[in-house]
Amino acid sequence: MSAEPVLSVRDLVVEIPTRGGLLRPVDRVSYDIGAGEILGVVGESGAGKSMTGNAVIGLLDRPARITSGEIWLNGERIDQLSMRELRKRRGKQIGMVFQDPLTSLNPLIPIGQQLTETIREHLPVTAAEARQRAIRSLEEVGIPAAAERIDSYPFEFSGGMRQRVVIALALCAEPSLVIADEPTTALDVSVQAQIIALLKRLCRERGTAVMLVTHDMGVIAETADRVAVMYAGRLAELGPVREVLTEPHHPYTSGLMGSTPLASKGQPRLHQIPGSMPRLGALPDGCAFNPRCPKAQDKCRQNPEPRIGPADPRAACWFPLGETA
Amino acid sequence: MSLVSIQNLTRVFDVSKPWLNRVIERLPKRYLTAVSDVSFDIPAKTTYALVGESGSGKSTIGKMVVGLLPPSEGGVTINGIDLAIETDDDKIESVRSDIQMIFQDPYASLNPRWRVRDIIQEPVVARGGKATGLAERLLEQVGLTASDADKFPHEFSGGQRQRICVARALASEPKLIVCDEPTSALDVSVQAQVLNLMSDLKDEFGLTYLFISHDLTVVQHMADRIGVLYLGRLVEEASPDALFDAPQHPYTQMLLEAAPRMDGFGREVEPPKGEIPDPIDPPSGCAFHPRCPMAVAKCSAERPALKTVGESRVACWVAQGDT
Numbered sequence: 001m002s003a004e005p006v007l008s009v010r011d012l013v014v015e016i017p018t019r020g021g022l023l024r025p026v027d028r029v030s031y032d033i034g035a036g037e038i039l040g041v042v043g044e045s046g047a048g049k050s051m052t053g054n055a056v057i058g059l060l061d062r063p064a065r066i067t068s069g070e071i072w073l074n075g076e077r078i079d080q081l082s083m084r085e086l087r088k089r090r091g092k093q094i095g096m097v098f099q100d101p102l103t104s105l106n107p108l109i110p111i112g113q114q115l116t117e118t119i120r121e122h123l124p125v126t127a128a129e130a131r132q133r134a135i136r137s138l139e140e141v142g143i144p145a146a147a148e149r150i151d152s153y154p155f156e157f158s159g160g161m162r163q164r165v166v167i168a169l170a171l172c173a174e175p176s177l178v179i180a181d182e183p184t185t186a187l188d189v190s191v192q193a194q195i196i197a198l199l200k201r202l203c204r205e206r207g208t209a210v211m212l213v214t215h216d217m218g219v220i221a222e223t224a225d226r227v228a229v230m231y232a233g234r235l236a237e238l239g240p241v242r243e244v245l246t247e248p249h250h251p252y253t254s255g256l257m258g259s260t261p262l263a264s265k266g267q268p269r270l271h272q273i274p275g276s277m278p279r280l281g282a283l284p285d286g287c288a289f290n291p292r293c294p295k296a297q298d299k300c301r302q303n304p305e306p307r308i309g310p311a312d313p314r315a316a317c318w319f320p321l322g323e324t325a
Numbered sequence: 326m327s328l329v330s331i332q333n334l335t336r337v338f339d340v341s342k343p344w345l346n347r348v349i350e351r352l353p354k355r356y357l358t359a360v361s362d363v364s365f366d367i368p369a370k371t372t373y374a375l376v377g378e379s380g381s382g383k384s385t386i387g388k389m390v391v392g393l394l395p396p397s398e399g400g401v402t403i404n405g406i407d408l409a410i411e412t413d414d415d416k417i418e419s420v421r422s423d424i425q426m427i428f429q430d431p432y433a434s435l436n437p438r439w440r441v442r443d444i445i446q447e448p449v450v451a452r453g454g455k456a457t458g459l460a461e462r463l464l465e466q467v468g469l470t471a472s473d474a475d476k477f478p479h480e481f482s483g484g485q486r487q488r489i490c491v492a493r494a495l496a497s498e499p500k501l502i503v504c505d506e507p508t509s510a511l512d513v514s515v516q517a518q519v520l521n522l523m524s525d526l527k528d529e530f531g532l533t534y535l536f537i538s539h540d541l542t543v544v545q546h547m548a549d550r551i552g553v554l555y556l557g558r559l560v561e562e563a564s565p566d567a568l569f570d571a572p573q574h575p576y577t578q579m580l581l582e583a584a585p586r587m588d589g590f591g592r593e594v595e596p597p598k599g600e601i602p603d604p605i606d607p608p609s610g611c612a613f614h615p616r617c618p619m620a621v622a623k624c625s626a627e628r629p630a631l632k633t634v635g636e637s638r639v640a641c642w643v644a645q646g647d648t
């Protein structure tokens with residue numbers, strides 16, 4: 001058996017009470033991330049990717065809240081901790097990288113000060129040691145002339161350089177888990193390649209567990225070890241990245257992969273999934289994907305799809321592809 | 326014959342600080358060359374794609390082609406008429422109605438207080454044309470229903486809104502549609518629907534597209550010819566097959582190498598060097614030379630012109646074999 005996972009999420013449910021009724025942006029989601037492993041989370045806009053990550057770090061915006069399920073970090077249950085306790089875990093045990101680097105950086109404080117404050121909050125070091133560490137972590141993420149630029153403000157950096165600073169900030173207290181939500185979506189291809197390579201290298205060297213949220217299948221393929229495909233708040237498929245992307249078991253994963261230009265190479269038309277993802281307030285009965293699914297049968301319209309998790313089948317589907325019925 | 330012909334197109338923006346600041350801080354005027362000496366043709370009924378990273382000048386070229394922005398130098402002729410110098414109002418009007426534009430953000434580009442019918446008919450009504458039943462017919466053509474004409478934009482998803490934008494663009498029966506990142510805000514599955522629609526309409530109406538995108542896989546699928554921009558300059562132009570199988574310009578090679586691949590499991594890329602330089606003060610000679618692994622002395626001294634190499638056009642001394 002492998003070692004205990006760094007992060008373990010079980011049957012997580014996030015609910016939002018609204019005038020129209022109770023919405024479930026995260027519906028019975030279970031997954032593990034091991035040390036040194038990168039879990040990719042993909043899905044269309046509104047599928048619940050960010051909510052899943054934010055629930056783990058206790059960053060849900062009201063009125064969204066966790067209503068059931070468990071979250072374990074390094075063997076400790078954290079979903080019931082107070083906000084204050086959770087804030088301590090953030091930074092020390094969990095680092096965060098978001099799409100917009102400016103959400104993680106204070107525009108009015110030099111980057112070096114932000115780094116040393118985070119380091120000193122979580123590690124027992126002197127101010128001078130913290131500054132040395134801050135310079136080293138900026139060097140590690142590839143900021144040229146780090147010792148000179150440490151007193152610069154965030155606005156003095158380009159978008160790509162800012163995201164490097166955010167990564168330095170996320171990793172400076174040596175957390176065991178990093179949650180990166182669309183870290184390269186706002187960046188150009190060449191800078192994206194730099195940032196992804198950086199994230200991969202640092203996490204591999206330190207054995208950090210990473211949850212990488214993105215809608216870019218290419219980034220997932222090149223970066224993740226395993227992938228979780230989300231649809232309408234639920235996990236549609238969870239498994240090793242190569243297997244899920246090349247031989248999907250869930251018809252949604254298959255449709256998603258098929259609709260990319262690469263999959264239809266040489267053909268005049270792209271493969272289409274009919275319709276669009278339903279809004280949370282208007283989910284169909286049974287399997288959430290059934291109205292768009294080419295394989296749907298009565299069973300799918302009448303019964304919620306089977307649940308998946310680390311020990312369960314790969315696809316939340318009554319009639320998974322690639323398996324003889 | 327080419328429907329669109331773009332010659333030595335250049336656009337310079339004045340990005341100086343306000344006059345008073347300049348005087349007090351003793352700053353010189355500052356100019357940014359967003360598009361520099363770009364020339365290409367678009368034959369009728371074909372799709373020409375412009376690719377390049379953020380700030381490379383794609384949208385600025387698009388705006389000059391539709392006449393939203395005057396060029397600083399050079400020009401755009403459409404059907405032999407250059408809008409910037411033409412004086413005959415009838416001719417200007419006829420060219421104007423031949424061109425439409427579709428933007429990236431289907432949310433921002435639809436007036437939220439207008440009904441879909443009025444949005445779609447607007448380009449026709451604004452020219453005093455008759456529009457009875459037009460919106461209904463176009464809605465069905467783009468895969469929505471006639472009854473959607475009475476609804477407001479907020480009642481539609483992102484993909485459906487982009488279909489409405491396409492319907493509006495078709496209303497004046499244009500010959501050329503400039504599409505600026507038409508699917509960048511959409512999910513892949515919705516993107517597939519919109520791209521298919523655009524291909525179908527092109528065949529049906531004999532449309533010509535100038536298709537702007539930073540997504541190489543989308544461009545490969547849609548384009549008949551692709552132009553690659555770097556810092557406002559056209560550095561390579563080729564057919565999709567030639568460009569993807571044998572890119573000639575080191576920048577194109579870098580871009581293709583860096584783009585994540587859906588079949589690139591465990592691929593370790595050597596990430597590209599450096600970042601895009603400040604466009605206000607671009608590098609001398611070939612603007613790519615500080616990041617280029619092939620650069621020779623000539624590259625920083627002289628700017629290479631776009632020249633035919635095989636089936637492609639390339640602006641690189643090394644690719645031209647002229648070092």
Ligand SMILES: Nc1ncnc2c1ncn2[C@@H]1O[C@H](COP(=O)(O)OP(=O)(O)OP(=O)(O)O)[C@@H](O)[C@H]1O
Nearest residue numbers: 016025044045046047048049050051052063215280
């Ligand atoms: N306050 C709220 N009231 C109602 N619905 C909400 C609220 N906040 C979020 N949602 C819904 O929760 C769902 C999950 O959102 P989430 O941000 O996790 O999606 P995502 O997969 O990260 O999408 P994206 O790719 O666009 O970032 C969405 O359908 C969203 O509309």
Ligand SMILES: Nc1ncnc2c1ncn2[C@@H]1O[C@H](COP(=O)(O)OP(=O)(O)OP(=O)(O)O)[C@@H](O)[C@H]1O
Nearest residue numbers: 338340357359378379380381382383384385386604
């Ligand atoms: N009105 C303007 N005033 C000053 N500078 C401008 C203006 N419009 C564009 N620019 C500058 O011109 C350059 C080219 O911009 P443009 O919008 O054409 O790029 P783009 O290739 O469309 O980029 P993106 O992929 O980000 O849309 C950029 O450096 C931009 O900052």
Ligand code: SF4
Nearest residue numbers: 611614617624641642
């Ligand atoms: S001209 Fe020189 S610097 Fe420019 S791309 Fe070619 S080899 Fe590189």
Ligand SMILES: [Mg+2]
Nearest residue numbers: 049050051181
């Ligand atoms: Mg999100």
Ligand SMILES: [Mg+2]
Nearest residue numbers: 383384385505
């Ligand atoms: Mg643009």
